[in-house]
Amino acid sequence: MDLKTVTGDQGNLTVTLEKHPRYVDPTKCTGCGVCLEACPIRYEVQLPEVEHAARTAYAQATDEQVVAGIIDSYREERGNLLPVLLDINRHFNWLPRPALEHVSAELKTPLTEILRVASFYNAFSLVPRGKHIVNVCLGTGCFVKGSTRLLDELERKLGIKHGQTTEDMLFTLEVVRCIGCCALAPALRVGEDTFGRVVPGQVSKIIDSYTKTASL
Amino acid sequence: MKITSLAQLEDIKKQGLKLTYPDKIKIMVGMATCGISAGADKVWRALAEKIDALKLDVALEKTGCIGFCQREPLVDVVYPKKVRLSYQAMTPEKAGQLVEALAAGEIFSDNTLCRIDEEEFLMEGVKRPYANPHPPELPAEVPNYQDLPFFKKQVKIALRNCGFINPERIEEYIARGGYKGLHKVLTKMTPEEVIAEVKASGIRGRGGAGFPTGVKWEFARQAPGEIKYIICNADEGDPGAFMDRGILEGDPHAVIEGMAIGAYAIGANEGYVYCRAEYPLAIKRLKIAIAQAEELGLLGDNLFGGDFSFKLKIREGAGAFVCGEETALIASIEGKVGEPRPRPPFPAQSGLWGAPTIINNVKTWSHIAPILIRGADWYGSLGTEKARGTTVFALVGKVNNTGLVEIPLGISLREMIFEIGGGIAGGWKFKAVQTGGPSGGCIPEEFLDTPVDYESLGALGSIMGSGGMIVMDERDCMVNVARYFVDFTKDESCGKCTPCREGTLRLMEMLTDITEGRGQEGDLDKLVKMSELIKKTSLCGLGQTAPNPVLSTIKYFREEYEAHIQAKKCPAKVCKPLITFQVDEEKCIGCQLCRLKCPAEAIEGAKKVVHRVTQEKCIKCGTCFEKCKFAAIMVE
Numbered sequence: 001m002d003l004k005t006v007t008g009d010q011g012n013l014t015v016t017l018e019k020h021p022r023y024v025d026p027t028k029c030t031g032c033g034v035c036l037e038a039c040p041i042r043y044e045v046q047l048p049e050v051e052h053a054a055r056t057a058y059a060q061a062t063d064e065q066v067v068a069g070i071i072d073s074y075r076e077e078r079g080n081l082l083p084v085l086l087d088i089n090r091h092f093n094w095l096p097r098p099a100l101e102h103v104s105a106e107l108k109t110p111l112t113e114i115l116r117v118a119s120f121y122n123a124f125s126l127v128p129r130g131k132h133i134v135n136v137c138l139g140t141g142c143f144v145k146g147s148t149r150l151l152d153e154l155e156r157k158l159g160i161k162h163g164q165t166t167e168d169m170l171f172t173l174e175v176v177r178c179i180g181c182c183a184l185a186p187a188l189r190v191g192e193d194t195f196g197r198v199v200p201g202q203v204s205k206i207i208d209s210y211t212k213t214a215s216l
Numbered sequence: 217m218k219i220t221s222l223a224q225l226e227d228i229k230k231q232g233l234k235l236t237y238p239d240k241i242k243i244m245v246g247m248a249t250c251g252i253s254a255g256a257d258k259v260w261r262a263l264a265e266k267i268d269a270l271k272l273d274v275a276l277e278k279t280g281c282i283g284f285c286q287r288e289p290l291v292d293v294v295y296p297k298k299v300r301l302s303y304q305a306m307t308p309e310k311a312g313q314l315v316e317a318l319a320a321g322e323i324f325s326d327n328t329l330c331r332i333d334e335e336e337f338l339m340e341g342v343k344r345p346y347a348n349p350h351p352p353e354l355p356a357e358v359p360n361y362q363d364l365p366f367f368k369k370q371v372k373i374a375l376r377n378c379g380f381i382n383p384e385r386i387e388e389y390i391a392r393g394g395y396k397g398l399h400k401v402l403t404k405m406t407p408e409e410v411i412a413e414v415k416a417s418g419i420r421g422r423g424g425a426g427f428p429t430g431v432k433w434e435f436a437r438q439a440p441g442e443i444k445y446i447i448c449n450a451d452e453g454d455p456g457a458f459m460d461r462g463i464l465e466g467d468p469h470a471v472i473e474g475m476a477i478g479a480y481a482i483g484a485n486e487g488y489v490y491c492r493a494e495y496p497l498a499i500k501r502l503k504i505a506i507a508q509a510e511e512l513g514l515l516g517d518n519l520f521g522g523d524f525s526f527k528l529k530i531r532e533g534a535g536a537f538v539c540g541e542e543t544a545l546i547a548s549i550e551g552k553v554g555e556p557r558p559r560p561p562f563p564a565q566s567g568l569w570g571a572p573t574i575i576n577n578v579k580t581w582s583h584i585a586p587i588l589i590r591g592a593d594w595y596g597s598l599g600t601e602k603a604r605g606t607t608v609f610a611l612v613g614k615v616n617n618t619g620l621v622e623i624p625l626g627i628s629l630r631e632m633i634f635e636i637g638g639g640i641a642g643g644w645k646f647k648a649v650q651t652g653g654p655s656g657g658c659i660p661e662e663f664l665d666t667p668v669d670y671e672s673l674g675a676l677g678s679i680m681g682s683g684g685m686i687v688m689d690e691r692d693c694m695v696n697v698a699r700y701f702v703d704f705t706k707d708e709s710c711g712k713c714t715p716c717r718e719g720t721l722r723l724m725e726m727l728t729d730i731t732e733g734r735g736q737e738g739d740l741d742k743l744v745k746m747s748e749l750i751k752k753t754s755l756c757g758l759g760q761t762a763p764n765p766v767l768s769t770i771k772y773f774r775e776e777y778e779a780h781i782q783a784k785k786c787p788a789k790v791c792k793p794l795i796t797f798q799v800d801e802e803k804c805i806g807c808q809l810c811r812l813k814c815p816a817e818a819i820e821g822a823k824k825v826v827h828r829v830t831q832e833k834c835i836k837c838g839t840c841f842e843k844c845k846f847a848a849i850m851v852e
Contacts, residue, residue, distance in 0.1 A: 077529075078569070081551035086493065086532055120553045120710075122535030123493055140456030140650065140686045141612035143700055152837060156815060177537065177704060179494050180458035181253050182610055182684075183285030183618035192496060196253035196288075200839070 040112065058098045066091055067099045071106045081109060081117060085124060093133070093172075094125040130165045130172035132210050134158075135189040139178030147186035151175065153200040154188075157207055170211065218513030220521030222399055225390065228512070232391025236381060239296060241274040241318055246290040246379060248281035248465040249497050250458070254288035255307070262308035263291075266315035274318065280466020282379025283620035284366055287329055292379075295323060298348045302361065304329035323353045330361040338376040339393025339589050365635050366617045371598060373606050374459075374582040375622045378466030383501050386508040389469040395514055397585030401477050402520050405588075410481040411437060414584070416592035418604035423449055423540075423577035424652065424681040425757070426603075426670040432574060435564035436482040439572035446479045446487035446526075447568065447575040449545060453492060453537035454653035455704060457684030459608040460578035462620045464491065464498035467582070468505035472515065472528060474581035477588060479526045482574055487526065490545050492533040502530055537654075537708035541756050542567075542575045544710065555712045556756035577682060579608050599625035603669035607680075613650075613687035616641045623668070630664040633687055644689040648772070652681025654701045654708075655761030657768025658694060677768040679761065693790035694773040695780050699727040701765035705758060716759030719750035723766060731791040735781035740770055789851045792836040796852050799827045803848035810840035810849065 004016040024035070058064050070087045074080035084107070088099050095118055104111040118124045136142075136151045151173075155161055158171055165172040181187040184196030188203075190210060198206070219225050245251070245260045263276055282290060287304035291311065294300045301323070303314065310327055317324035333349040336342075349360070361367050372378075381388035389395070401410055415430030436444060448471055452460040464471065475487050491499050506528055509515040517525045531549050538544045539554040546568050548554040567573025583605060587595045596604045603625035609632065612618045616638035623632065629649055633639070640646050648658040657678035659666070666672050670680045688697065706720040726743055729735055747763030754760045770777060779785050786794040799810075799819075804826045811819040811827055818834040821827030829840070841849040 079549055079551035082534060082548065083532065086534055117551070117553055120536065121533075124534060138455070140653065140684065140700070141610075141618075143455070144613050144686060144688055144692055144697075149837060152835075153815070176494060176535075177453065177708070178455040178457070179249070180452065180461035181250055182456050182458055182612040182686075183620075184250055184253050184288065185612060185618075187253055194249060194253035196250070200837075 040110075059096070063092075063096075063099070064102070067102050068106075071103060075106075081107065081114065082121075085114070085118060089124050093129045093131075094127060096128075128165070128169070130169050132170060132191050133172045133174060134207075135174050135176040135179065136162070137177075137179050137181065137185070137187045137189070138175045139180075139182060139185075141178075141182030142186040145185040147188075149200050150186055150188055150198055150203060153203045154207070157204055171207070217511075218521070219395075220513070222403075225395060225399060228387055228390045232385075232387030232389070235385060236388050236391050237294070238275050241272075241296060242277060242294040243274055243314075243318075244277045244279045244292040244294070244382075246281055246288060246292075247278035249461060249495070250281055250285040251288045251290065252497075254285075256289035258308050259289045259291060259306045259311045262311040263315060266312045270315060270319045272315065272319050274315075277382045278384070279381065280378040280383050281462050281620060283370075283375060283462070283622075284329070284617065285619040286617050290329070290379075292332070293318070293324070294346075295351075298323075298351050299346045299354070300332040300335075301354070301358070302329040302332060303327045323351060325353070325355055325358075328355070328358045330359050330364055330367075333360045333362075335380060336372070336376070337392055338373065338586055339396060341590060365638060366619070366621075369627060369631060369636060370622050371606050371624050372622045373586050374463055374470070374579050374608050375466070375620065376586070377470065378462060378620075381467065383466050383468055384504050386469060386505065386512060386514075389467065393589065394469055394585075395473055397588045398473050398476050398480075398514065399520055401480055401588055402522055402524055407437060407481045407483060410477065410588065413588060413592050414481070417587045417595040418592070419580065419583055419587060419595065420603065420670065421576060422579035422583070422607055422682065424655070424679060426680060429576060429580055432564055432576075433478065433481050435562070436484075436572045436574045439565050441572050443486075443569075443571045444482055444484040445568040445571055445573040446475050446482065446484045447545065447549070447573060448475055448487070448489040448578060448581055449540065449542070449575050450489055450491040450495075450498070450578050451533045451540045451545060452495075452578075452682065453540045453708075454682055454684045456612055456650075456686045457610045457653060457682055459610050459620060459683045461495050461498050462610075463578050463582050463608070464495070465501055468498075468502045469509065470582040470585065471502075471578055472505055472509055474584035475528065476515065476519065476526050477584050478574060478576065478581070480524055482572070484574070485525050485527065487528045488531050488549055488568075489528065490531045490533060490539070490549060493535060499530060499532060506530070536710070537704075538710045538756070538758050541758060544756070545575065546573065553710075555710045556758075558755060579683070600667065600669055602671060607668075607683060609668075609683045609685045611637050611685050611687070613685075614640050614642075614644065614689040614692075615687045625669045626667045628665050628667055629659065632668065632685065633664070637687065640687070640689050642689075644691060646687070647690050647692055648688045648694065648697075650678075650686040650688065650697070650765075651684065652679035652761075652764070653684045654704050655679055655757065655764055656681050656684075657764045658688070658697065658772065659768070660772040677764060677771060679764070691788055691790070693731075693786055693788035694769040694776050695727065695731055695786075696788075696790050698766045698769045699724070699731055702727055702762070705762040709758065709762075713753075713755035713759060715750045715753040716755070716762065719746060719754075719759070720762055722746055723750070723763065727766070730777065730780045731786070732793040733780075733784045733791075735777075735784075737781065739781060740774070740777055744770060795836060796831060797829050797834055797836060797838075797840060798850045798852065799829055800848045800850050801826050803846050805846060805848075807845070809843050809845070813839050813843045815839060 002018045007014045162173045187196045289306045291303045291306045314324045334343045334345040411433050419429045420426040536554045539548045541556045544554040544556040563573040599605050608622045611621050650658045702723045706724045709716045711717045806824040816835045818830045
C-alpha cells in the first residue's frame with residue numbers, strides 16, 4: 001500500500017492510499033485452501049462495463065415477481081438450483097444478472113457458485129438472446145446428411161455466426177448436439193417448432209415465416 | 217380413485233380396452249417429435265377440421281412413434297370389425313380425402329404402408345387379431361406389417377406399446393397389461409425374489425456399458441442406509457440416437473412401472489427421471505403420466521394399499537453431454553456442476569446425497585415389467601448366451617429405412633443395415649457403420665457379419681453404446697467424421713481432468729490440420745499415441761472412450777488419412793480446402809441453373825455458353841454440383 005496524498009489539518013486529515021493486489025507468501029502458505037474457498041470473485045464472469053451496467057436492476061417491475069414465483073415453486077426441493085435457473089432462462093431467454101442475484105439471496109447460494117453452474121451448462125445464456133432461437137442440429141445423423149450446409153445457409157441468411165444474435169433481437173443462431181430427430185435428418189428447430197428433412201433452399205422461407213409473424 | 221386390488225386394476229383395464237378399441241372408426245396420428253417435424257401436427261389439424269365439417273363420429277387419437285420414422289407422418293385407421301391400416305407420408309390434403317372416404321363408408325386405399333392384422337399383447341403373451349384383415353375393397357398388394365422387411369426381424373419389448381396406445385392415457389397402458397408387473401411384485405414377491413428374477417434374466421444395462429442389472433441392484437439392496445434412490449437416465453446426449461425419446465414419448469408408463477419395481481427391489485422410496493431439456497415433448501408426456509399414476513395410487517404413498525411408497529420426480533438436464541455419466545448425473549441432480557468423480561465408491565454404495573443409488577437407462581427400465589411378468593426364462597430365450605434379450609437401435613444415416621428398431625441381440629450388422637434398413641439410399645456404396653456415438657467406432661464392410669452384442673462390437677474397437685447406429689456411404693470422409701466426433705467430445709469435456717480436456721483439444725488440432733491440407737508425415741503415429749494416452753489416463757467414460765472414433769478410423773481407413781496427408785486429397789470429396797469445383801466444358805450446355813443458384817455468385821457464363829467457376833469466390837458449398845442436371849460439375 002502506497003501513500004499518495006495527505007490533505008487537511010491535524011486531527012482531520014484526508015489520506016489517499018493506493019492498494020495493490022495481495023500475494024501469497026509461499027514460505028508461510030500451508031495449502032489449507034481457505035482463501036480459495038472465500039474468494040468472492042473466483043468464478044465470477046468478468047464482463048465489459050456496458051453489459052455490467054445493464055444488469056444492475058430488473059428491466060421491468062414485473063420481472064422481480066416472476067423470479068420470486070419461480071424460486072418459491074422449488075423452494076422446498078433439494079438440489080433446486082438447476083430447475084430454478086432453467087425456468088428463469090426459459091422466461092427471459094437468458095439469465096439476467098439481477099435474477100441471479102435474487103436467486104443467490106433467496107437460495108442462500110453464493111453468486112460465484114450460481115455463475116459456475118450457469119456457465120457450465122449449454123442451455124444457459126449469460127447474454128440476452130433473440131426472440132426466436134434457431135437451433136441447427138449437428139447430431140451425427142444430421143451431420144452425415146449435411147446439416148453443416150444448413151448452418152452455412154442460416155449464417156448467410158441472418159448475417160451472423162452461430163452463437164450470435166441479430167441486431168433486431170429477433171433471432172439467435174445456435175447449434176445443438178442432437179434433438180433426437182435423426183431419422184428425419186437434417187433437422188432444425190426454431191423456438192419450439194421442429195423442422196425435419198430440411199434442404200438449404202428451404203431455410204430462407206422458414207426464417208421469413210417468423211419475420212412475418214413478428215412484424216404483425 | 218386409488219387402486220388397491222387386482223379387481224380394480226382389471227376394471228381400469230376394461231375401460232382402457234374400450235378406449236383403445238372403440239366401436240367406431242378410430243384414427244391415430246403418430247405424434248412423436250419425429251412425426252411432428254415431418255408435419256403430423258398439420259395432418260392432425262386437417263383431420264380434425266374435416267371430421268368437424270362432416271360431423272363424423274370417429275375417435276381421433278394421438279399415439280407415439282411405431283418406429284418407421286422414414287415414412288412419417290404416419291396415420292393409422294382402425295376400421296371396426298375389419299382391419300387396421302397404416303398410411304404413410306400423409307399430407308393435410310390426403311388427410312381430408314381420408315376423412316371423406318371414411319364418411320362414405322369406404323376403405324381409403326391411397327398412401328397405404330401396411331395392414332396390421334394382429335396386435336401383440338406382450339404382457340399376456342397373446343395376439344389380438346383383427347376380424348377381417350383383408351377386406352375385398354383393399355388392394356391385394358398391401359402387406360401385413362410383419363411381412364415388411366423393416367418389421368420382420370424386430371421383437372418389441374421396450375417398444376411394445378409405442379404406436380399402439382395413446383401415451384397420454386394411463387388406461388390404454390393398463391389395457392395392454394400395464395402395472396400388472398408392479399402388482400405382482402408388491403403382492404407376491406419379496407425384494408430378494410425380484411432381484412433374483414432380474415439376475416436370472418441376464419439383462420445387462422442398456423445404457424451402453426452392459427453391467428448386469430440384477431447384480432447392480434443387489435449391491436444397492438445390500439448397501440447400508442435407510443434412504444435409497446432410483447434414477448432413470450434419460451439424458452440421451454448421444455448425437456444420432458433417439459431411442460429414449462421414442463420410449464418416453466410413446467410409452468412413458470413402461471419406464472415408470474419399471475422404476476417402481478426397481479425401487480421396491482432395492483428399498484428406495486424416491487426416484488428421479490433425469491431427462492435432457494432438448495426433449496420437451498418427452499418431458500411433457502412424462503409429467504402427464506406421473507400425474508395419472510399418482511391419481512390412481514400407482515405412484516405416491518401406499519401403492520396398491522400396501523406399505524410400499526414410491527415418489528417420482530422429473531429433473532431436466534441443461535445441455536451437458538457429460539451428465540449422461542452416472543456420477544456427473546448425480547451431481548447435476550444435486551444442483552451442482554455436472555462433473556464426474558472417481559469411482560469407487562460406486563453410486564450403488566454412495567450416490568445421490570451420499571445414499572445408495574441405482575441408475576439405469578430408459579430402455580433397461582422399460583424391460584423390467586415384462587421380465588417380471590413373462591419370467592426370466594422367456595427373456596433369456598431371446599438374444600445370445602452373453603447378451604440376452606432385445607435392445608433398441610436408432611438406425612439413421614444413409615439407409616433407406618431410418619427409424620427405431622428393436623432387435624434380439626446377436627443379429628448381424630448386415631441384417632440390420634441391409635434387411636431392416638433396406639440397404640443404402642440412392643444406390644451408393646456402403647462405407648462404414650458407426651455405433652456407440654462419440655464413444656464408439658466406425659466399422660467397415662468386412663466386419664458386417666459381426667453379431668450385435670457387447671463383446672463382439674468391443675472387439676472391433678467400437679462399443680454397443682446406448683443404441684445409435686449411423687450408416688455412412690462412400691460420400692462420407694472418415695477423417696472428417698473422426699474430426700466431427702472429437703470436436704464434439706472436446707466441446708463436451710467438462711474440463712475436470714487434464715488428459716481429456718487438453719488431449720481432445722490436441723487431437724482436434726491435428727485432425728483439423730489433416731482435413732485442411734496441413735497434415736505431415738508422422739501425424740498418424742502421434743494421433744495414435746495421444747489417443748492411447750487419453751484412453752488410459754482420463755477420469756471418466758467420456759475421456760476413456762473419446763479417442764475411439766479416431767483409433768477405429770485409423771485402423772480401418774488408414775489409406776484415407778494417408779491420401780489427406782500425402783496427396784492432399786480428400787477421396788470422399790468432403791474436406792473443403794482439399795477440393796475444387798469445376799465445370800466440365802464438354803457436358804455443360806449453359807443452362808444457367810448453377811449460376812443462378814450459386815450463393816456466392818462464383819459462377820460466370822451466359823445462356824448457352826459454357827460456365828466457369830471463379831475459384832477465388834467459390835465457397836465450396838456444393839450447390840452447383842447438386843443442382844446440375846447434366847453432371848457437368850466436377851469435384852476434384
